[in-house]
Amino acid sequence: MMAMFILAVGVLLLGIKLVTRQLPPASTPDQDRRLAEQAEEIELLRDEVRRLQDQADFTERLLSERSDVQPGDGPERDAPG
Secondary structure, three states, X not given: OHHHHHXXXXXXXXXXXXXXXXXXXXXXXXXXXXXXXXXXXXXXXXHHHHHHHHHHHXXXXXXXXXXXXXXXXXXXXXXXX
């Protein structure tokens, strides 16, 4: 009976030790500051990517519209003025 109790306590202590190893360490103020800076930088980069995508879409539409115009459809550049 006593051996079972000792075995159960040993297993319990081993389980507690394994669980506490898996917990992430507490963050420090310096780590919190760096994470906040990284989050801000990520948001700035996402905004820049959106802006560049919008600019690329605009350029693509502009080029597409220009390619739809046939050479004889637009104003003549060589026409006497």
